[in-house]
Amino acid sequence: MAGDDGEAVRNKQVIFRDYVSGFPKETDMEVRESAMKLRLPEGSNGILVKNLYLSCDPYMRNRMKKLDVPSYRDSFQPGSPVTGYGVARVLESGHPNFKKGDLLWGFTGWEEYSLITAPETCFKIAHADVPLSYYTGLLGMPGMTAYAGFFKVCSPKKGETVFISAASGAVGQLVGQFAKLFGCYVVGSAGSKEKVDLLKNKFEFDDAFNYKEEPDLDAALKRCLPEGIDIYFENVGGKMLDAVLLNMKIHGRIAVCGMISQYNLEQPEGVHNLMNMVLKRVRMEGFTVFDYYHLYPEFLEMVLPQIKEGKIVYVEDTAEGLENAPAALVGLFSGRNVGKQVVVVSHE
Amino acid sequence: MAGDDGEAVRNKQVIFRDYVSGFPKETDMEVRESAMKLRLPEGSNGILVKNLYLSCDPYMRNRMKKLDVPSYRDSFQPGSPVTGYGVARVLESGHPNFKKGDLLWGFTGWEEYSLITAPETCFKIAHADVPLSYYTGLLGMPGMTAYAGFFKVCSPKKGETVFISAASGAVGQLVGQFAKLFGCYVVGSAGSKEKVDLLKNKFEFDDAFNYKEEPDLDAALKRCLPEGIDIYFENVGGKMLDAVLLNMKIHGRIAVCGMISQYNLEQPEGVHNLMNMVLKRVRMEGFTVFDYYHLYPEFLEMVLPQIKEGKIVYVEDTAEGLENAPAALVGLFSGRNVGKQVVVVSHE
The missing domain is CATH 3.40.50.720 (NAD(P)-binding Rossmann-like Domain)
Known part of the structure; x- marks a missing residue:
């Protein structure tokens, strides 16, 4: 793990520039480096995570607009990182659901390290004997x-x-x-x-x-x-x-x-x-x-054996590195991806 | 009742002329007189009825077209009477569900007298202590x-x-x-x-x-x-x-x-x-x-008391006589009617 307690580490981020009309372009986002202290703020009940895999999903187009009416997800904030589903490893936890070293999937930032302030919306990954990227897709x-x-x-x-x-x-x-x-x-x-x-x-x-x-x-x-x-x-x-x-x-x-x-x-x-x-x-x-996340355990019970028996297969289209994340997201809307579009931030 | 056994009576009819495109016009129908013997054909299990009230309904527009695909009701037949829901009195019955003098509502012809060949699709009117025309609307x-x-x-x-x-x-x-x-x-x-x-x-x-x-x-x-x-x-x-x-x-x-x-x-x-x-x-x-007619008894059980207690009211727009039936039907599509459009063929 990079950075000791209190020491600032590089945190590469994909920043959302401004609201988009028409087809989104790579230049609607930019990759920047910032510094981040790898320590949970005093008294926080959030969690500090290292992001491993990020998910590119069509619903994210709606979040590139300034929404007149509240939707199920807020708009992206111009000047802040893109947010979305991802797989991450817990570096430090202030929340009883998670401890250091846990793997999870849920809502995180398009960056190397994120502070997740609502970890109760994340799912702990109990089955790591499948490709972890599946938790952005098949198992997410x-x-x-x-x-x-x-x-x-x-x-x-x-x-x-x-x-x-x-x-x-x-x-x-x-x-x-x-x-x-x-x-x-x-x-x-x-x-x-x-x-x-x-x-x-x-x-x-x-x-x-x-x-x-x-x-x-x-x-x-x-x-x-x-x-x-x-x-x-x-x-x-x-x-x-x-x-x-x-x-x-x-x-x-x-x-x-x-x-x-x-x-x-x-x-x-x-x-x-x-x-x-x-x-x-x-x-x-x-x-x-x-409206259906309460069914996640019953879903896992059905699908995990099907994966292991080879009855269900899953095709992913993988972009390596945050540098390639904007193109991967934009590519969804021209159908460039073949299968589930994933961005790898880090393999471990 | 006009006409003895075997004697031909006048049967005024509203004839559908030909398939319609755009807004239907009165002249898409014509009122004609034909002759009809008021006797059920030998061995028929149909019923011979005198039509009292006819119903003008928006779905009938679809039946003025030649349908490419089967719908829940066939197209009207050019040269034959318009058909639709109505209230009628049984003159002669070859069907066990009905006897002479019964009142019914169901699918009938736009004419004074009709031979109904599928009387099992008609409902016998058991409650005649409300306006009979209601069986083209509120109770139909x-x-x-x-x-x-x-x-x-x-x-x-x-x-x-x-x-x-x-x-x-x-x-x-x-x-x-x-x-x-x-x-x-x-x-x-x-x-x-x-x-x-x-x-x-x-x-x-x-x-x-x-x-x-x-x-x-x-x-x-x-x-x-x-x-x-x-x-x-x-x-x-x-x-x-x-x-x-x-x-x-x-x-x-x-x-x-x-x-x-x-x-x-x-x-x-x-x-x-x-x-x-x-x-x-x-x-x-x-x-x-x-898909819901099996619920008709439970519907009547709810609505009949509501009518009698004055909790439900019903507004009808009444056209008198088959001569006025084409205009009444056509008027639906310009919103000329105020309330349920009914045609009175005969008050008894």
Whole structure:
């Protein structure tokens, strides 16, 4: 460990510059070095951590805006480090939940060392016999999102048809695998041949298509799912949602996890086919993982054995070092990443 | 009763001419006289009825189109009578559920006399101590729609805020009264001062506004419901839905009953604010009354005493005679009707 008690160490940070409109750019962030004393402030019940892995997630786009209304997460603060999910090791603890040396995942800063002031929102990592970076993805927020979204929001039944957009992403690849293991027929869309190959060959989806090569999304869905869609796991919004609405089956369900295709538009696209919700009696439900974290133990109980038995696989796209973090985050919105985008701050 | 056994009687009919695009016009239908023998065909298990009251309902617009996909009701047949809900008296029965003289409500033709070939879909009227026309509205399909939509789809809680569009219509006026009796704060929108007065003074809504006089629907909703909307009962779609999405509370619910503002457009308007469903964790559910008719006895048990005690009132807009039926139906789509639109074929 660098720095003795009281001695200042270098703390490299990714600073959020200012609110963003349109597509975010690398230059909306800058990497700076500051100094930090590796000691918990007197009387603090926070924890001091060394960050190991950071998570790049689509919902972070919303936090680059000045929000008019409170959302489930505050905006980034211009001039302060980006914040988000990460995996970290405890250097010093003022909180009864954690002790020095513990591993955790939760909300932290995009920097080498962070003072976490609300450690009760972090999860202690009890199972370190899997890659620790998985706690930014498969075993972290995206994993819980896939679990809650599919099993709790979609109310799946064996044999139903499931369609997933952004299907090779951090959440989508898991929804598809959960749905296959559960006994559903699973189709996904993604934005490159490489990603479609992953869906079909690595994640064993029943079918998949590259939405960028389909002039008619409605026709693509009818080709892959001629009998219609029972469950749509929505990650993209816009034109894809409109095409899906034409293909929903009676009493179908749509879990709205996100709408990444819309986040960088000044005015979101209009969705025209909502009347199909009445004709087909469709339920569409927006959800966030925050309402489901109490299910984390039951999720781990299901998924840890599946990982060890090789029934669930997980693809990560890894950026090495905080210097590469801005590009990694920005790349999410052009689909540059293949699989879950992780930033490695330190391997130990 | 006119006509002896075997003798042909006049049967005035409202004939559907051809499929309609854009706003329907009176001339899309024509009133004709034909002759009909008032005798059930040999061996028929149908029933022969005299129609008393006919119901004009927004869903009928969809049936004026040639449908590409099967919907919950077939298209009208060009050259044949319009069909829809009505109240009728049985003249002759080949079905064990009905006998001569019974009153019923259910699917019938827009004509003086009809042969109903699927009488098992009709409900026998056991309570004739209320206006019989109520069985086209308050005690018929619209009443069941309001009951199922509000109590079963919206999952209301006492003290919640409820917003209803097209609130003085056949369904809206009941949803509002059910919600008030249940202990909710209720606001409605309608398209004239007269209708807004009805909402406030007759149906005792807490507040109401005329959407045609509001340049900014978002502002109107914020004025009437400054803390937001827990439940939206959706009858209109389009711009109103977009404004509502900006005002939903966390874990709000939207029951989509219909989208009358969209039915006559070549291309439905785009809805832009769906991402609010994620930010606010909103559930939006399309439904049709057909999935809930098994609840009709429990509905009657609730509503009949409320009618008799004067806790529920019902406003009808009555057109006299089949000659006036085309104008009555067409008027729904310009909001000409004040309250539930009924056509009287015969008072006895």
